[in-house]
Amino acid sequence: MSADPTQVLAFETDCHIFQNSGCGFPAPGLHSFLFEPLWGDHDSNLYFNKPMLLALLGSIIIVGFFWAAFRKPKLVPGKLQMVAEYGYDFIRRGIVYETIGKREGEKYVPLVVSLFFFVWMMNLWSIIPVAQFPVTSIIAYPAVLALIVYVLWVSLTFKRHGFVGAWKNITGYDKSLGPVLPLAMLIEFFSNLLVRPFTHAVRLFANMFAGHTLLLLFTIASWYLLNGIGIAYAGVSFVMTIVMTAFELFIQALQAYVFVLLTCTYIQGALAKNH
């Protein structure tokens, strides 16, 4: 069976358990995260697919929401403005001021707020009906965000401490370590400069990837088991789908929070004095 570009479901729907059609359980896998282009084709590297559509649509939704809330803000806020203000204040006070501090952190508030709502929205697509795909489970999206943060904190380090100071900061230079110092510096160098952007992106990616796979697994199983005695198991699987959806809702917000919290920690580390 060939993949249909207009296919909207993540799996074939004509197969159930206990049928003698020879088909098996259409388990979710890497292929669940690949999409036929809606436009263009893969080989030319010029194409447009569902995650791209969701990414742009998500941006428009975020901008639309904040546009409606903050375009003409009032001294006495309406309901929408109050909700948006609450979200904004949570990121500003709860994350940026807490980690970087009010004086130094103010400059980075717009970036962190944008990052949080962007990541959250991209995660939320996972459980929005019809879309039902977390954009952040494609490595490119977390990677580009992690790259922005990486470039920011590395350049901040060099700007703040000068060339030598920056290397001391990155390698955690500390004379009191004595003979262990070279080893510690080597580890710190790897951990900070090379591994950090990777883990920053992959943490988000892997969580969303796993979450989506779990949801797919239970959803597909609910459908696949819907035959004969399997119906009882299908019910269990369906309940699991609902439970996992609720769990995902929580994980999505948490991962967005973790992503921006790490961002703030990196910026704070770049601005901090050498010890």
Added chain:
Amino acid sequence: MSQLLTVAAEMENPLVPPIPELVIGLLAFVIVFGFLAKKLLPNINKVLEERREAIEGGIEKADAAQTEAQSVLEQYKAQLAEARHEAARLRQEAQEQGAVIIQEMRAEGQRQREEIIAAGHAQIEADRKAASSALRQDVGTLATALAGKLVGESLEDHARQSGTVDRFLDELEAKAEAVR
């Protein structure tokens, strides 16, 4: 499905990001960041600042009103105390003045009484003197008339000229004084 599987096989590593998706990801984020950072967040920051100032202004106003009320209260209290003091002073003064007036009235009454008594005494003395002189004259006249009748001639002119009667009466008075 099989085509997707082959594509998946080709792109073995899900950790290698395809360029077009990187570009779209960047674009999507830049859209969000651009709107929020350039327009919407400065908007709300301004309003939040205004709100903070409005609240602080309100508190300041309330403080000012409180202070003013306090000072007015102090002023009223001071005025009230002053008024009480003044009233007490006036009462005291009135009492003193009353006492003085009563004293004066009493003295005046006393004086008037004494005057009246003195006038009475003077009147009585005058009356007595008048009566005494009238009596003396009458007694003289009667005595000379009687003596004239006894002697047979009028002694009146002579007696009057010589003042005999008066002398006699003075002697009588002197005797009476001596007896007393």
